Amino acid sequence: MSEVGGTDAVARNALLAPTLQDHVAEPVRERPWRLGSQIYVAFFGGCIAVTAIALLNATKLRVPKPRRTAIVVAGVMGLVATVVFAALAISGSDVPDGARVATQLIAIAAWGPMYLIQRQRDNIYQVFYTESMDEDDAYQSLVGPGLAAVIVGGAIQLVLVFGIS
């Protein structure tokens, strides 16, 4: 019985050991972008564009580094899938019906894990850091950065796809 009590005490002490001492205070934060809006970037801009936006947003949300790396991994896997698909489906300038949409769907699929990785920190941001803000002021508009990412990321992806296929 006393051993169980001792084990409990050890578990309790481990639980109540400090784990936030490396946290750097940042009372004024750069506002993130809405997670749901990133799907437009994925659909219109592809894997490179949405990975760039998700990565920047994850930094704003203070997503830990290993999880930010996972965003990059999801983006790279999506890009590889897109390029492989293009190499198999597209030959020269002959683009079959639906191939473009298929690459857009691959980008949306790659964005799925990126969304899940950001979601918890986005919830923390919403609950703890937007208390004194109006709902519309809590997030930055994604229109400008999203459009830039769609144009630049989309162009790079296009070059990669047609360069390989």
Place this chain on the structure above:
Amino acid sequence: MAVDFTLAQHYVTIDQPKLALDALAGADGEAMESTEFWRLRALAHYELDEPAEAARSASEGLQRNPEAADLLVVLALAEAERDDLAAAERASLAALHLDPEDPYVLCAYARVVARGGQLDKAEQIVDLAARSDPYAREVPRTRALIALLRGHNRKVAQISEEMLAENPEDAAAHRMRGVALVNTGDAHGARDSLGTAVRDDPTDQALAGAARSARAATHPLLWPVLPLQRLGVAGSWIAAITIIFGLRALGLDGASSVASFVWIALVAYSWLAAPAIERRLSR
């Protein structure tokens, strides 16, 4: 001048921190040496969204009585509000050293840890609090908060409803339920809960904005987009793409084109109509 701490505590309890500070304003030297004075002053500043002043008041009180666990808890909450989670954790652990079984102190630490993104640890601390006092009101509140941070909105709604069954006036439970129902797209339920929460605290801008959005979402002009709200942005895209390309795969190109047109029209309508209705409601 003697200070009526009971009156100040009453004002803090009913979310009237300015009146609480007024009640404390005439404190004499003796009152200012008491832990209660600094605790109430710190709580009032905390409720006024003045975490720096709240932390200063709590620290003043702790200089006089370093063993006041409740002052350490207020200090922890104020430091967390300033995003200094390291200081908040030190204050929480100091309070737990003094009062290791207090569910309020444990839940305060769980909130600090949750704010730092360590939700598993936060949940285990709440379990400790529940073991120490299964009936503590702070336990379901903190559980609901952690579930909200995890995105488990149905669990949040369920816990909030259990809290409301015990106390239908619980403003925090109404707020939590409202936020969870917004996230699940239940506009009518969200409108009712957030409306009640706003009546309790009309000064909270974020809450008022959320209540206004929920009210707008139930407007008859927005009924066509209610399914989109229920699915969320990502869900509605996935549903639309599945329907559009599913119809095309079945060779129903005409139906696929109609579905595309309906979807684009609904998205455009939701972009234009929802802000317009919200603006109208906020006048």
